[in-house]
Structures are given as structure tokens and as C-alpha cells.
Amino acid sequence: MTELLFPPGLLLIMGALLMPLAIKMGGIKIRNALIFILPVLCLFFIWSAPANYIVTLPFLGFELEPIKITTTGRLFATVFSLMALVGGIFAYKTASTLELAAAFAYAGSAIGVTLSGDLITLFIFWEIMAIGSTLVIWAARHDGAYRASMRYLMVHLFGGLLLMIGIAGHVVETGSISFEALSLNSISQYLILAGFLVNAGAPPLSAWIADAYPEASPSGSVFLSAFTTKTAVFTLLIAFPGTWLLIPIGIYMIFYGIIYALLENDMRRILAYSIVNQVGFMVTGIGIGTEMALNGAAAHAFVHIIYKGLLLMSAGAVLYRTGQRRCTDLGGLFQSMPWTALLGIIGALAISSFPFTSGFVTKSMIAQSAADQHLIIVWFALAAASAGVFLHAGIKFPWYVFFQKDSGLRPAEAPRNMLLAMTVFAAFCIGLGVYPEPLYAMLPFVVHYQPYTAAHLVAQFQLLLFAGLAFFVMLPMMKRTLTISLDFDWFYRKLISATDRMGDNLLQSLNHAATKVVQQSWQGFQSAFQASRLSKYHLASSWPTGSMVLWIGVILGGYLLADIYF
């Protein structure tokens, strides 16, 4: 048994920092070797450590737990490492070293969060995550990406601030830094909850996902889709299981994602909205809070990272080959990119929970737990949402990108490394759908759930296929337009900048007026002074001893007066 003293997440972060150095020292091959070795090492450490393994470290009077391996943490750390590995395969030929290093630091910090046993360690990794992800967006190196990354960073620093205040308050109140289930007793715990929810893409700040992720490079958005929101799901799962407030928040996110994705024209933004939708399912599950619901949320996060990565890889391959990102510019690509289309469709079926794909065996656990708890509205909402997922992601994405009309584009098939990465993830989508037992065995609670019953299959086929019918019947209503949709980000992109401009103008004119008044009165004073007899005692122009004596007299007199009165 390997004695694990170094947090596996930190291993990935250190490795990421070595990447630029590796290029200098030994060329691109060493960097590429790091891309494959680091996640594998990470997986090895996670799985070689005994269950409930804890490393403690005294720090400022607290007992930190930089490594604490729990069942849930191990599940998330595993899929994060897997994502770094397969994302690395997808990216290593086209992505810049900046992007790869940032992505690995980002992945490492996400793993660090999932394996941290205390709130201070968690917070440190949480903030490294914000920096890493911002740099991943930045690495696309175009102006839109830079601006989007700054807006993204602003939202995450705000979320981090809420979390920091919450943690500080919580530690003062309870004296405990332990990262475990927290009860919502005071404002501190609510602030921690809010900090987690900002990263989950919860309302009102949901817009950052669709704003920032589609601006990244083809491979950058693959990395981005995996870590931030799912780390938030993990923290909610540990700290706030069964918090009923999460149910309405989750349901809102589900329908927000569907509606905005239906309105969207940018293929990767459609997928970004569907991240909010999918995380909504997980947040709802955490809110329901039964063992089955929490299992469902954790399992759904695991498979979601894989099929969402796959979907964004196929969109990334299309973007890489065509340079186009709008549905209106795409279409008919199945003819020249058949493998990308096929693998993308597998991801689309998995996100729609089509039977025999991974989504089917996980999402239904959440719906089942709503039924078991007799949450009638939640259950009906989840059923409608399952149909809606097929509508906005399952059909809409492949239809507009690969079929629809013939755009005349005949790009080459995706490069081999991209196809390999997509194939690995597609194999997971189908493999876990057909044989979910290994995944079920990794879940936090024992699974007593059988997804493959005749009734469940019939219900799901009816729901999805009739959603498909609705899509094609309503197709004329869904004509793509060259538009974006207003969201909460309007407040910080438009309103504040408008008031900012107004304030700026106001300040400038005030400044102007004030300068004028000061200048005029100074000039007036100067000319009056020059005209008066006193001007010959002016200090700087000449140095008659008499004026020195006079002024020293004045100063000493001042001291005397000050001494008498005070």
C-alpha cells in the first residue's frame, strides 16, 4: 500500500506548472508524456489509498485535512482524473501549452476539493480552480474570450468571497473547520451555500456558463464543462443534502437550461445551457436528499461529465474543422464527418437518458426518489424535463450541426486523436448504460435500484420518442435566428457599464469644475499676494535674512500658542 502524503490534486497542479518547463527542457514529447502520466498517477493514488484515509496537518491552530478519501470524493476525483486524461488526448495536438497547463491545474484543484476534509483546504483549491479555468478561457487568445474570461472571473471571485465570509463566520460560530454536512443555522451557512451555488450555475447567476464556456478554444470548452459545476455539486452533496431549498433551485435550473438552449443559435452555447439543465437534475436530487436521490445525483454527475465532454468534443471537432459555431452556418456535416456525427449522437442519446446509455441508469434514480417521496410536482416537472432534454440537446444539437440543411461545408473528418478521445467516452456512455454495476458500486450508498424493467423502458421510449415527434412537428417554430438571449448578465454587461459611463461623465465634469475653481482662486490669491507688501517676504524667491527671522518667529509663536491651549 502506497503511503499517500501528497494530495493527488496538488500532484496535477505541480505537473501543470512543470509543463512549460518541460517544453523548454525536453520538447513537446515530455509535455505530452506528462499529459498521460499525471492523470494515471492521480488515479493510482486515489485508488491505492485505503478507504477513509485521512492526512492531517496543523496550521494556525487548526487541524487541516488536506487528504480525506471518502466514497463520494473518490467517485468525483476518479471522473475528474478520467476527464483530464481523455480531454488531454483530445487536446494535446491542437491546444497551446498555456491551455493544457491551465486545464491540468484546473483539474488538479477540482480533485483537491473533492479530497479535502476541511473548509480551509477546500477554499484554497476552490480559488485555484477559478484561476485555472479563467486561464483556460484566456488561452483561446481572442478578444471576445479575454472579455468573457474577465466576466467569468468576476462572478467566481464574487462566489469565492461569499464562501470565504461564510467559512470564516462558520468557524467563529462553531469552532470547527470540518467539511461535513452543515445545518443552516445562521447567515454563515447560507453564505457557504450561496458560494457553492454560484459555481453550480444556480439562479440568478446562471449566465456565466453560457457566456464564458463557448468562448474557449475547441478543447478548452471540453475541460471547462467538467469541473467547476460538478465540484459545486460535490460540495452541495456533502454539505447540504436534503436541503429542500435546493429542489426549487434545481427545477428552475432545469427549465432555464431547456428554454435558453431552445432559443440559442451557437452550437456550443446550446451545450453550455444544457450543463445548467443537467446540474439542475443533480441539485434537485440533492434537495430531495434520500439515499437513492443522493446516489442518483452523484451517479448522474459522473456520467454527465463523460457525455457532456463527448458532446463538446464533437462540437469542438466541428469548430476546429470548419471555424463555424452558429447553427445557421452549419448543417449536413454527417456527410464528411460521419464519425464525429455518430459519436456526437451517442453523447446526445446519453444526455437524453435513452435506454442502454449511461444517462438512463442514473437520471431515473432521481425521478424515482421523487416518486418515492410523493413529491408530485417535482416528479411531473422531472418527467417533462426529461422529454425537454431530448428536445434541446438530444435532437437539436445533432440535427442543426450534422443534418438540417446542406450547408455545403465538406470539412475533413476530425483528427485521429480527437476521434480516439470521443470513442473512449462514447464507449463509457454505452458501457455504463448496459452494465451500470461498476458505477453503482462506487456510489456513496448501497444501490437497490433496477433501471431495466419493462415498464421503465416503455415509459422512457414513449416519453423520448414523442418528444422527438414534437421536435419535428414544431420545427418551423424553431427557425434559427442570428440572436443572443438576454439574461441576468445584462445587469453587469449593460446596466452597470451604462451607469458607469454616466458616472464617469459626471465625475469628469465635477473634476473639471473643481479644478477650474481651485485654479481660478489660486491665481486670484497669487495676484493679490504679489500686489501686497507681504510679497517681499516670499520665501522661495529670495532669501533675505529678515524674512527668515520673521517666519521662524511666526512658527515659534504658533508652537507657543499650541502649547498654551492644548
Added chain:
Amino acid sequence: MNETNKHWLLRKENIRKLWIGFIIILVMTVLAGLFVHQYEPFGIEDSFGFFAWYGFITCVAMVLLARLLGLILKRPENYYDDDANKGLHKSGVEHD
């Protein structure tokens, strides 16, 4: 482009066949519902073709709602007056 040059999936007669096949599958899933018993905590799930009509109606409703909200929410792509919607450079991503 004439019909014979098109990919087989894009030809009119094949699209017709696809529709017919799709409708047959739809009918089959509804009929299959007669042979299974749905667990029904809410007393409606086992009624005839429940998931079929529920899926269809809710999807139509979501599309209509999206269209309605689109009237309020949609803005031209350059609304925020930056190049957020510019694609990447034609050649893809730069190497370093």
C-alpha cells in the same frame, strides 16, 4: 443539385420512408404500454399512452414558451457590442 446526386438520407422519397418508420415505432411504443404495468404513486402513470401524450404536450408547450420568451429576450448578436460572437480564426487554434 438533383435528387440522384444527393446523399441517400437527403432524398425526398427516403425522408418519407423515415417518417413512416418513425410513426410505426411511435405506435408500437404506445401499444407496448398495454402490456406493462407502470408503478403509479400519482394514479395517472398507468393510463393509456400517458408518457406519450405527456412528453408530446410538454415539449410543444416548452417550444411555445421559448418562442414567447424569445420575443422579449432575443437581441441581435452584436447587442453587447463586443466580438463575443466572432468565431475562432479560420485555421482553428494557434500553435505555440
